[in-house]
Amino acid sequence: MPELPEVETIRRRLAEELPGRSVRSCGAHASEKFRPAATVRGARFAAVRRRGKYLLVELHDGRDLVVHLGMTGSLGFLPTGDTVPADPYVRAWWELDDGRTLRFRDVRRFGRLAVVERGAYDGLPTLAALGPEPFDEELTAAGFHAALRGTRARLKTAVLGQRVIAGVGNIYADEAFWRAGVNPAARRLGRPGAERLLDALRAVLQEGIEHGGTTLRDYRDADGGSGTNQHRLDCYGRGGLPCRRCGGTLRRRVLDGRSTVSCPTCQR
DNA sequence: CGGGGTTCCTGGCCGC
DNA sequence: TGCGGCCAGGAACCCC
Numbered sequence: 001m002p003e004l005p006e007v008e009t010i011r012r013r014l015a016e017e018l019p020g021r022s023v024r025s026c027g028a029h030a031s032e033k034f035r036p037a038a039t040v041r042g043a044r045f046a047a048v049r050r051r052g053k054y055l056l057v058e059l060h061d062g063r064d065l066v067v068h069l070g071m072t073g074s075l076g077f078l079p080t081g082d083t084v085p086a087d088p089y090v091r092a093w094w095e096l097d098d099g100r101t102l103r104f105r106d107v108r109r110f111g112r113l114a115v116v117e118r119g120a121y122d123g124l125p126t127l128a129a130l131g132p133e134p135f136d137e138e139l140t141a142a143g144f145h146a147a148l149r150g151t152r153a154r155l156k157t158a159v160l161g162q163r164v165i166a167g168v169g170n171i172y173a174d175e176a177f178w179r180a181g182v183n184p185a186a187r188r189l190g191r192p193g194a195e196r197l198l199d200a201l202r203a204v205l206q207e208g209i210e211h212g213g214t215t216l217r218d219y220r221d222a223d224g225g226s227g228t229n230q231h232r233l234d235c236y237g238r239g240g241l242p243c244r245r246c247g248g249t250l251r252r253r254v255l256d257g258r259s260t261v262s263c264p265t266c267q268r
Numbered sequence: 269c270g271g272g273g274t275t276c277c278t279g280g281c282c283g284c
Numbered sequence: 285t286g287c288g289g290c291c292a293g294g295a296a297c298c299c300c
Contacts, residue, residue: 108277
């Protein structure tokens with residue numbers, strides 16, 4: 001499940017390869033979620049940017065190819081077999097003018113591709129209303145605290161909502177709440193807790209980037225490789241196992257429809 | 269307008 | 285062994 005660190009890992013690789021390359025030919029799955037990818041034939045790639053979990057591949061004609069990887073999406077110069085049957089999960093492809101082919105692969109089809117005039121994100125409401133980037137220095141503890149006070153949702157649900165802060169998904173949310181000692185089910189948070197939570201979010205996201213992302217099952221980088229951050233998780237996926245801080249037993253439950261692991265002792 | 273529920277998808281896993 | 289049933293979960297969408 002690609003979150004900010006996984007998308008950023010892919011972005012950095014594509015930013016080395018795509019600018020200046022043009023699309024010789026392309027194609028896409030018939031679904032409306034992928035079909036727009038086939039409208040960029042002849043276009044030339046410019047900068048590769050990221051907002052939250054969205055990749056924004058700029059085109060020289062003023063449009064953006066917007067990519068959301070969903071649950072199982074991967075994007076890059078993925079391994080292919082010339083002698084084996086075609087990969088049935090490639091939902092879109094772009095043959096470049098250097099002969100290589102960029103591919104979007106997505107088993108569960110929760111991903112999405114769009115081509116829009118730069119900045120015209122009205123068809124992508126989450127992107128249009130996206131909150132601040134975690135590493136934006138204009139995002140302060142005071143601002144983060146105020147944003148959390150502005151919603152009545154559970155803290156974890158608010159953090160996952162992309163409006164308070166961009167790019168956080170279920171894995172890094174559980175890690176950050178655990179590290180900050182904040183109860184994800186709570187609806188209110190004091191100023192010190194908000195400060196700890198923002199610091200923890202930044203830390204776990206930064207570490208995720210440094211370790212090439214978290215590969216639990218599906219995530220692959222732009223070259224088809226795995227990340228290594230899965231070996232460093234303290235909380236996500238560890239329900240029933242001992243808390244590495246207090247030794248108590250981590251609890252797994254479903255909060256607002258999302259699997260959540262937390263420590264009943266450390267996270268009040 | 270915001271909170272909450274539903275839906276989209278399919279491989280992997282569990283239990284009998 | 286084979287198979288039905290269930291689970292994962294981000295964001296669009298709908299309703300109140």
